Amino acid sequence: MQNIVILAGNIGQDPEARTTQGGTRITHFTLATSRPRYTEGKVVRDSEGRRVQDTEWHRITCFNGLGKTVEEYCEKGMKVLVRGRIHYTKWTDNEGVDRYGCEIIAETVDFLSRAKPVENGGSREMDDDIPF
DSSP states (O other), X not given: OOOOEEEEEEEOSOOEEEEOTTSOEEEEEEEEEEEEOEETTXXXXXXXXXXXXXXXXXXXXXXXXXXXXXXXXXXXXXXEEEEEXXXXXXXXXXXXXXXXXXXXXXXXXXXXXXXXXXXXXXXXXXXXXXXX
């Protein structure tokens, strides 16, 4: 049995991190993936001839060291590749209604576009010869 997810898309908001009382670092961000819209086997185009895209949003959760790296180097708009697993949750809200959620627990996050600069004034050397 396998529970494997691979998503490539754009980060929808700057990652947000918190630390649990037990010391676990948890970082969340949203990821947008898009695909062309099809009708009757043909790509749908808008009035200007551009392809119409359907976008889906995914909640991504990273733990500990991966979460720290994502928080430090990722920002809204970056392209990333996330490998992980689907995790479903169920809870009861304050009014007694059962609620359900779905998130992707990331095992790796690969940067497909340049990472944001380090904020503490330090510099990171980047090899411009890396093909992206």
